[in-house]
Amino acid sequence: MGMGTPLRVLLVEDSEDDALLLLRELQRGDYEITFERVDTPTAMKAAIAGQTWDIVICDYSMPTFSAPAALKQVKESGLDLPFIIVSGTIGEDTAVAAMKAGAHDYIIKGNLARLIPAVARELRESQVRQQRKQAEEQIKASLQEKEVLLKEIHHRVKNNLQIISSLLNLQAEYLKDNQALEVFKDSQNRIESMALIHEKLYQSQDLAKINFADYIQDLVNNLFYSYNVNSSAITLKMNVEEVFLAIDAAIPCGLIINELISNSLKYAFPQREPGEICIDFYSIEANLFTLIISDNGVGFAKDFDFQATESLGLRLVKGLTHQLQGNINFVSYNGVKYNIIFPAKNI
Numbered sequence: 001m002g003m004g005t006p007l008r009v010l011l012v013e014d015s016e017d018d019a020l021l022l023l024r025e026l027q028r029g030d031y032e033i034t035f036e037r038v039d040t041p042t043a044m045k046a047a048i049a050g051q052t053w054d055i056v057i058c059d060y061s062m063p064t065f066s067a068p069a070a071l072k073q074v075k076e077s078g079l080d081l082p083f084i085i086v087s088g089t090i091g092e093d094t095a096v097a098a099m100k101a102g103a104h105d106y107i108i109k110g111n112l113a114r115l116i117p118a119v120a121r122e123l124r125e126s127q128v129r130q131q132r133k134q135a136e137e138q139i140k141a142s143l144q145e146k147e148v149l150l151k152e153i154h155h156r157v158k159n160n161l162q163i164i165s166s167l168l169n170l171q172a173e174y175l176k177d178n179q180a181l182e183v184f185k186d187s188q189n190r191i192e193s194m195a196l197i198h199e200k201l202y203q204s205q206d207l208a209k210i211n212f213a214d215y216i217q218d219l220v221n222n223l224f225y226s227y228n229v230n231s232s233a234i235t236l237k238m239n240v241e242e243v244f245l246a247i248d249a250a251i252p253c254g255l256i257i258n259e260l261i262s263n264s265l266k267y268a269f270p271q272r273e274p275g276e277i278c279i280d281f282y283s284i285e286a287n288l289f290t291l292i293i294s295d296n297g298v299g300f301a302k303d304f305d306f307q308a309t310e311s312l313g314l315r316l317v318k319g320l321t322h323q324l325q326g327n328i329n330f331v332s333y334n335g336v337k338y339n340i341i342f343p344a345k346n347i
Contacts, residue, residue, distance in 0.1 A: 007031040007119075010047055010081075012058035012070045014039035018109065022057060022086065029116035040064050041073065048077050054126075055119060060087035060094070060106075071101055080129055082122035086115070147207060154202035161195035186262065186313070189226055193219055193258040197250050209244040212253070216240050216279060219254060220261055227265040233274045234265070241282040243289065249344035252320040253291065259313040259320075260293040260338055268297020268335065275335075287343055294337035306330040 007026065013019045019037050026033055036051075038044045039062050047053075056074060060067045067085045074081050085098055085106040095106045104125070105118045165188050172184040196219055200210040220236060245253065261277065269275045280292040309315065317338070321328045326342025 004030040004032040007033050007123075008052060008054045009033055009035040010044075010053040010056045011035050011037040012039065012044060012056060012062075012065065012067070013037055013086075014059065014062040014065070018059070018086075021109075021112065022115070025112045025115050026119065029119065031119075041069060044070055044073055048073060048079065053079075053081055054123060055082045055084065057084050057086055057115075057119075060085055060090050060098075067098055067103065068101060071098070071103055075102060080126065080133075082119075082126045084115075084118055084122060086112075150207050151202045154198040154207075158195045158198035158202070161191050161198070165191045165195065182266075185226065189223060189258055189262060190255060192222060192226075193254045194251060196222070197247065197254050201247060209246045210250055212243045212245045212250060212281065213240040215250070215254065216257060216281060219257060220279065223258065223261050223265060227262070229265055230272070233272060234269065235274075235276040237276055237278040239278070239280045239282070243281065243283060245344055249324060249342070252323045253342070253344075256291070256317050256320050256324075256340065257293065259317050263313055264293070264295040264297060264336070268295040268299075270298060284341070287345055289342055289344055291340045291342070292337065294335060296335040299335050300332045304332060 004027070009023075009026065011019050011022065013022070016037070023033060023035060036047050038047050039059075041064070044065070056070065058067045058070050067087070071083055074083060083103045085095075085103050086109055087106065088109045090098075090106060090108070098106060104122050107114050107118060168184050168188050168191070172181055172188075175181050175184065196215060197210065200215050200218075201207060204210050216238070217240075220238075224234075224236070257279070261279075264277045268277070275296050277295045278293070280290065283289050306314065307318075318328065321340055321342065324340075324342040324344070326340050329339040331337045331339075
């Protein structure tokens with residue numbers, strides 16, 4: 001007969017005779033055994049700390065120790081060791097309580113024929129648990145790596161967008177034509193509104209979505225600053241729910257807000273008269289959102305046709321609403337009011 005399978009057994013047993021019986025039984029199962037016998041808490045602690053075990057076989061009650069106490073030590077050590085209780089007499093209730101506490105099996109000393117199959121099964125299951133744990137840890141590590149990469153990507157995209165914005169700024173210094181300057185400024189604000197989303201994403205906890213209420217606040221502050229608005233003249237009224245949006249909804253929605261607020265700031269109050277701009281953003285029902293942007297400025301000419309407009313900003317808004325699979329309603333009465341309803345997965 002060749003060498004058996006190596007098996008490192010920690011025997012928690014106060015009777016030397018019983019310990020020999022157990023070992024003999026295990027050898028019949030063709031195991032090559034290394035073992036240590038302990039029967040006190042201190043000895044057990046030292047044995048667990050001192051070396052690696054494949055399995056713990058434990059008597060239920062001993063003069064200074066017990067299976068529940070031994071099991072507690074194994075659990076506290078953080079090891080996932082198969083734990084089999086072997087006892088002379090153990091009531092059904094006691095056995096059930098021990099299993100609930102984390103013991104893997106119990107065997108009556110008078111019926112040791114069950115020991116070998118029980119050990120084989122517990123070793124197999126322990127191996128499966130370890131493989132699963134390793135796989136989970138690998139997935140976790142790989143997810144963390146991807147998260148770091150995603151943050152890095154959002155950071156770089158934001159930086160690249162800001163470089164483009166700075167280039168436009170430099171270029172604008174060479175322009176004498178006011179209309180061209182306006183076009184450059186609009187482009188810059190569009191780029192900034194996208195850069196801000198990437199900035200919010202890499203600062204966000206979960207990288208998949210951003211707190212859109214926060215974003216709207218920052219975006220609008222940037223626009224007021226960009227158009228040099230006297231905030232005592234134009235009041236901003238915001239009624240924005242704490243909504244989280246994924247990037248595929250956040251970018252078009254951010255661009256829409258950028259266009260419509262820019263329009264109000266540029267055209268609604270030509271005499272710099274006092275007025276107000278309102279933003280409402282909330283969910284009507286799960287995954288269905290409403291964005292309302294309005295001002296009480298001069299409004300559009302009576303014959304203005306929103307659907308046929310040639311304005312780049314408003315054509316953009318229509319295109320972006322379409323991209324969001326939303327609907328837009330436009331009213332020009334005592335100013336202008338846009339109402340956009342769109343679906344978005346609130347992840």
